[in-house]
Amino acid sequence: xxxxxxxxxxxxxxxxxxPLTPESWGKLGMWVFLxxxxxxxxxxLAGYGALRYFDPxxxxxxxxxxxxxxxxxxxxxxxxxxxxxxxxxxxxxxxxAKLRRFLVLTIxxxxxxxxxxxxxxxKLIVHEGxxxxxxxFGATFFILTxxxxxxxxxxxxxxxxxxxxxxxxxxxxxxxxxxxAAAALGVIGITAxxxxxxxxxxxxxxxxxxxxxVANAQRGPRGTYSAHSNSEVEIGALYWHFVDLIWILVFTFxxxx
Amino acid sequence: MATHSAEALxxxxxxxxxxFIWLGVLTAVELWITTVSLPKFTIGCFLVVLAATKAxxxxxxxxxxANEKRTLMYIALTPAIICVWLVLMLSPDLGSVRRLWTTxxxxxxxxxxAHHD
Numbered sequence: 001x002x003x004x005x006x007x008x009x010x011x012x013x014x015x016x017x018x019p020l021t022p023e024s025w026g027k028l029g030m031w032v033f034l035x036x037x038x039x040x041x042x043x044x045l046a047g048y049g050a051l052r053y054f055d056p057x058x059x060x061x062x063x064x065x066x067x068x069x070x071x072x073x074x075x076x077x078x079x080x081x082x083x084x085x086x087x088x089x090x091x092x093x094x095x096x097a098k099l100r101r102f103l104v105l106t107i108x109x110x111x112x113x114x115x116x117x118x119x120x121x122x123k124l125i126v127h128e129g130x131x132x133x134x135x136x137f138g139a140t141f142f143i144l145t146x147x148x149x150x151x152x153x154x155x156x157x158x159x160x161x162x163x164x165x166x167x168x169x170x171x172x173x174x175x176x177x178x179x180x181a182a183a184a185l186g187v188i189g190i191t192a193x194x195x196x197x198x199x200x201x202x203x204x205x206x207x208x209x210x211x212x213x214v215a216n217a218q219r220g221p222r223g224t225y226s227a228h229s230n231s232e233v234e235i236g237a238l239y240w241h242f243v244d245l246i247w248i249l250v251f252t253f254x255x256x257x
Numbered sequence: 258m259a260t261h262s263a264e265a266l267x268x269x270x271x272x273x274x275x276x277f278i279w280l281g282v283l284t285a286v287e288l289w290i291t292t293v294s295l296p297k298f299t300i301g302c303f304l305v306v307l308a309a310t311k312a313x314x315x316x317x318x319x320x321x322x323a324n325e326k327r328t329l330m331y332i333a334l335t336p337a338i339i340c341v342w343l344v345l346m347l348s349p350d351l352g353s354v355r356r357l358w359t360t361x362x363x364x365x366x367x368x369x370x371a372h373h374d
Contacts (some may be wrong), residue, residue: 020329031329035336042340049344053303053351075281081319082277089270094262179313241319245312254310255293257299 021136024231027238034242041246044147045253048140055136064130065255066120072250073116080109082242084159084237094227096166103163106240112157119147132198141254148250151243162236165224277320283311 022196038221052058090098121142124130132142225233287307302309317323322330 020326031332035332038333038336039339042336045345046340046344046347050347050351067288067291071284074284076283078280080275081315082273085273085319086270089266089273094267155311192374238320241315244319245315248311248315249308252287252304255286256304 023234026054026235027231030235030238035237037242040146041147041249044144045249046139048144048254051136051140057135059137060253061257064124064128065141066123067114067255069120070251070255073113074247076113076116077244077247080106080113081241083109088230088233088237091225091230091233092227095224099225099233100163100166103159103166105154107159107163110152110159110240114149114152114156117145117152121145144250144254146245148246151246154238156242158236158239161235165232171189196248272318276314280311283307340358 021031083102087099087102087106088094130139130141130189133250287304290303290307293300295303316333320333322333
């Protein structure tokens with residue numbers, strides 16, 4: 001076999017470049033994952049619509065849910081999308097400080113969103129007697145918003161890992177602090193009882209530890225990302241914008257309609 | 258998205274801010290529409306159009322679908338098309354379930370009727 005034929009053979013086995021996303025195969029992989037994930041959300045929303053349509057006893061969402069609070073949460077996620085595109089624009093300009101600054105803002109936005117969602121759930125479950133088992137409204141509401149909340153939490157961890165690769169030392173501890181605080185807000189918000197405080201703090205510590213481990217395991221030397229090598233940041237940004245896009249739909253279909 | 262000149266990046270950043278302002282304005286319009294006294298169906302149609310516009314803005318400009326190859330756009334659009342198809346296919350069943358639900362005889366009346374017979 002000639003050298004050219006060997007090269008052709010190798011190329012056929014493992015092409016270096018994705019035909020759809022020349023930047024990286026990972027980006028194409030993320031798009032395919034997001035398409036599948038969108039189907040999950042689509043089916044949940046279709047199920048919500050179907051159950052709501054044939055149930056004449058379905059309560060008007062505005063009579064149970066706080067629209068102002070969720071409007072604020074929506075605005076917060078939109079803001080975090082802007083900070084994410086600014087982070088990506090920063091590293092494409094070769095500005096690592098801008099990448100780190102806007103990534104931290106995005107993570108804080110996601111963490112605050114989680115805190116507000118925990119507050120909303122706590123209000124609904126503890127003070128208003130709603131639950132996933134109460135009726136169709138409760139079942140679909142908690143599954144949809146909970147599934148989305150898991151995505152936001154995953155996004156916060158994911159972006160923290162990216163930030164972990166862009167920073168080192170003390171900064172990495174700051175990342176852990178922010179994500180740990182997010183987890184603490186979430187756990188304390190949901191449990192919110194004095195006897196549960198210990199459980200809340202243990203949960204927060206475990207979550208913080210997991211995030212710290214992920215951030216450290218992924219951490220490379222400063223300069224991991226540059227103007228010419230930033231596809232990991234772009235892939236993370238795709239995920240984060242998807243989470244924002246889904247919330248736009250959930251906010252309209254579940255809270256406003 | 259292969260090359261990013263400094264001027265192109267500056268333009269992109271300005272576009273991001275414009276999209277952000279549009280998203281904020283459309284969210285405010287959504288909230289305002291829910292307070293207007295219009296038929297429920299009309300409000301629902303407006304809300305769906307506004308939500309679809311906001312989602313498209315995020316996908317096209319923040320996820321950069323507008324600059325990607327067309328095939329990637331088809332991949333992204335496929336779930337939306339399948340979900341709309343799913344809802345359309347569910348509609349006949351939902352209609353018959355709703356008719357059954359709203360026209361069925363209440364249990365108390367049904368037992369009284371049986372007693373008379």
